[in-house]
Amino acid sequence: MKDTCNTNKEESCSITDKGCRTSNSTENLGEYWCGKYTDVDYKTLGWYEEESTPSIDIIVETKVAKNAVIFNVGAGSTTLIDSLLEKGYTNLIANDISSCALNNIKKRIGEKQKNVEFITDDLVKPTLLNDLQQVDIWNDRAVMHFFIDEKDQDNYFNLLNQKVKKNGFVILSEFNLEGATMCSGLPVKRYNTEMLQEKLGANYKLLKDFNHDYKMPNGEIRKYVYTLFQRIGL
Numbered sequence: 001m002k003d004t005c006n007t008n009k010e011e012s013c014s015i016t017d018k019g020c021r022t023s024n025s026t027e028n029l030g031e032y033w034c035g036k037y038t039d040v041d042y043k044t045l046g047w048y049e050e051e052s053t054p055s056i057d058i059i060v061e062t063k064v065a066k067n068a069v070i071f072n073v074g075a076g077s078t079t080l081i082d083s084l085l086e087k088g089y090t091n092l093i094a095n096d097i098s099s100c101a102l103n104n105i106k107k108r109i110g111e112k113q114k115n116v117e118f119i120t121d122d123l124v125k126p127t128l129l130n131d132l133q134q135v136d137i138w139n140d141r142a143v144m145h146f147f148i149d150e151k152d153q154d155n156y157f158n159l160l161n162q163k164v165k166k167n168g169f170v171i172l173s174e175f176n177l178e179g180a181t182m183c184s185g186l187p188v189k190r191y192n193t194e195m196l197q198e199k200l201g202a203n204y205k206l207l208k209d210f211n212h213d214y215k216m217p218n219g220e221i222r223k224y225v226y227t228l229f230q231r232i233g234l
């Protein structure tokens with residue numbers, strides 16, 4: 001891993017119409033993840049998807065309006081943003097602890113950045129994210145499973161509970177119980193649907209869940225559980 005990467009905040013925030021905000025509190029873990037995205041071509045990373053299915057299909061299935069606020073946590077360099085823009089969604093937020101990761105999205109989507117707000121911040125020690133508006137969809141693929149400390153998990157779900165609107169949707173897609181125990185050099189916690197329901201509590205109703213075998217760019221399989229919940233209570 002490189003010790004440094006291009007975390008120049010001016011550069012990471014200069015070219016978006018919709019907005020770009022970078023918190024100061026993310027630098028150590030942010031640098032770790034930045035190294036992951038800059039040591040190799042990000043398209044070879046073990047979570048990169050050429051097509052962001054099944055996430056895009058689940059979002060379409062919610063039937064939210066095209067101007068619904070869709071919040072992608074730990075978005076990395078995901079092509080899901082590209083796919084959402086192609087489908088006409090106009091109110092996207094992409095968060096990550098690594099500005100390097102988000103910069104890859106910015107480079108790809110060019111002028112469509114007017115429909116995306118980029119926020120570099122830590123989901124478990126949020127600063128900028130505390131001021132975020134409420135959202136219609138909270139989408140997490142392969143992020144929450146890195147939070148192995150209960151305190152971090154509590155912080156994550158506290159933020160989620162503050163930010164998801166009543167009747168809004170939560171999509172959690174994490175390594176399932178047969179999944180890998182490490183990812184990107186870090187230990188992960190594995191989940192099934194019941195564990196995710198327990199984390200969310202009774203205010204969230206499960207609408208859909210399934211296991212999914214994701215084929216990594218190197219051909220290996222990573223086993224995920226995909227879940228869609230709707231917030232039914234406050």
Ligand SMILES: C[S@@+](CC[C@H](N)C(=O)[O-])C[C@H]1O[C@@H](n2cnc3c(N)ncnc32)[C@H](O)[C@@H]1O
Pocket residue numbers: 033034047048049073074075076077078079095096097098101121122123124140141142143146183184
């Ligand atoms: C395995 S990658 C998944 C990226 C993306 N969701 C995808 O599906 O391609 C995990 C992402 O979570 C981000 N991340 C890790 N810890 C984070 C935190 N505490 N707050 C925000 N993002 C975080 C990493 O920088 C990385 O981009």
